[in-house]
Amino acid sequence: AQKITQTQPGMFVQEKEAVTLDCTYDTSDPSYGLFWYKQPSSGEMIFLIYQGSYDQQNATEGRYSLNFQKARKSANLVISASQLGDSAMYFCAMREGSNAGNMLTFGGGTRLMVKP
């Protein structure tokens, strides 16, 4: 089974509107972390936001928030007030276990395109 599933290969959003990028995960480890990275066309992977499995509140970082629904094993990324510069690939990833050095497993990504 896929550990990280991103079901939206591509998404369009109008500038200044909010958009939700879906991510579901699969693990039996009680300790895990969920990450979202942005990859613009230039190729670098930019860390956006993190949610730990024991965190009680949803993570927020500026215009980014993570809608963490533990029972449903989903960790959707919400981008508010979309900007043209948000156009990029977005990857959801998971680290299993409590070792900070453990690998991240990535989903297939969602390409977000922001329309002016």
Added chain:
Amino acid sequence: EAGVVQSPRYKIIEKKQPVAFWCNPISGHNTLYWYLQNLGQGPELLIRYENEEAVDDSQLPKDRFSAERLKGVDSTLKIQPAELGDSAVYLCASSPGGPLAGVPGDTGELFFGEGSRLTVL
């Protein structure tokens, strides 16, 4: 603070030729990763080092790929001989490693380099 540095950024070679990629992680980061990213897909782990020890290399095609991290700092990834299907971006990442302290900001985030794009003709 300098980020993860990779070279070369781009490499074009003929099939069956060898190629090597170099990575310098963030100073003090014990854990180093090599990921492979095919076009339009998410990165996939090739190998993970903790200091100089390869602790996860199950996805590394050992018949043609090799990696080393001498002295637990810089790392090289080599392909010999390269095949057409090896065309991809090779990403290096590093993290401090160790047990999570459970304090704010301690996420186990991976810091990525800009990648090395390989084209095999």
